[in-house]
């Protein structure tokens with residue numbers, strides 16, 4: 001269970017999030033919606049601890065983590081797929097995947113790559129020795145999700161995972177995300193521009209506008225009117 | 234033929250001293266990105282440590298090397314934790330701060346150990362010379378070559394073949410991504426800085442029997458070390474090696490034809506011309522960012 005209470009977050013001195021309050025139940029699926037530049041990425045970065053400064057509270061399974069440094073925080077079982085994918089360009093695919101294993105709650109398994117990621121993304125198996133920087137955008141996106149999976153997370157944060165990707169790969173990625181939630185019981189927080197996918201996959205939503213929560217609730221309360229008011233350009 | 238081979242050996246010897254002096258600097262600059270102007274003084278500390286260990290404790294050079302590596306490394310670790318860590322956001326300030334540390338170290342040594350030249354004796358077992366294919370070579374210079382090569386291999390292994398190295402390379406590429414996968418970037422940087430300064434200390438100790446030891450000795454080495462690193466290309470350990478030995482050979486040949494001073498000047502001009510046409514240095518990794 002993730003509970004965020006009155007969270008504000010800053011880039012330098014400029015406030016990107018204002019008094020955000022929300023919660024996601026175990027095995028929940030929250031879609032974060034909103035126009036460009038409203039603070040969706042800032043919200044995920046604040047959860048991981050990558051903003052310059054935050055105020056307010058973030059509790060994961062009852063434990064306050066807002067003051068914990070990022071590298072310790074992610075060990076509570078947070079997998080992160082950043083916007084722009086965050087693939088390390090000089091690392092091979094294998095090294096990028098290994099990186100995922102360092103944040104495991106059970107450090108005994110650091111460095112072990114399991115086959116489950118290759119079941120989800122078979123293409124990665126052929127690319128193991130390729131440099132991350134030399135992959136296509138779609139391949140990088142699959143690698144980013146696979147890497148987050150290897151942290152063995154309780155909760156995954158995905159920032160626009162289908163941005164700029166060809167339709168059949170989008171479908172595959174969407175399918176994987178839903179399976180993570182349904183079959184593995186992993187809590188998902190998804191930043192998404194595609195309202196249809198959000199409706200199909202998630203259980204709840206939050207719409208951000210200018211850094212604060214404009215609307216939120218169970219996904220069946222996400223009306224066309226809300227979408228029109230807060231997301232149309 | 235004989236004379237050519239002799240020249241090659243001289244060049245290798247100069248090159249291995251350059252590599253020793255530059256290795257720690259190259260690792261620190263290539264990973265943390267700190268331009269460490271105190272590097273020469275860390276070398277100087279190593280040399281004085283060798284002298285002090287012998288003079289006051291009676292430990293001679295070779296058994297003292299591990300202690301010197303650990304001692305100077307620990308000192309570097311403290312410098313990083315207490316001072317440099319706070320300045321990473323302001324690269325210009327780190328240059329000033331390390332320069333300041335260098336000045337302070339010189340003065341502290343002058344006040345405690347005195348300004349006179351100190352001498353460290355060659356390990357007796359290596360005072361002699363060895364004949365390689367008919368060329369008489371000092372055993373100690375061969376020792377330096379072997380140590381430089383070993384330290385390079387060990388450093389390469391740590392950076393490219395261990396989990397620590399993987400973490401270090403991850404932090405270098407993207408600190409945010411690395412920490413969101415559980416890597417403690419601060420700790421990785423402290424350890425790297427400590428390792429780099431430990432190597433500098435080791436270099437100073439090993440070079441000390443060949444040169445006189447003085448508080449100002451670091452200045453020359455830091456210039457040499459920077460030449461090696463810039464020519465080889467930042468972030469390329471391999472480039473550092475090639476660059477050290479190329480500079481060694483060129484210096485050796487020119488010094489043979491002319492003299493040391495002219496050799497230094499010509500080498501500097503060569504480096505400036507190379508950098509003019511290849512500002513990134515001779516070796517860089519080619520990957521799309």
Ligand SMILES: Nc1ncnc2c1ncn2[C@@H]1O[C@H](COP(=O)(O)OP(=O)(O)OP(=O)(O)O)[C@@H](O)[C@H]1O
Nearest residue numbers: 011014016034035036037038039040041042043083
């Ligand atoms: N590194 C930064 N420094 C300062 N301000 C930033 C930085 N990154 C983003 N911002 C600002 O913070 C605000 C929120 O940005 P954020 O990236 O969270 O938006 P977003 O909702 O994720 O947008 P998008 O849909 O385009 O990804 C924006 O106004 C943006 O201009």
Ligand SMILES: [Mg+2]
Nearest residue numbers: 040041083159
């Ligand atoms: Mg964003």
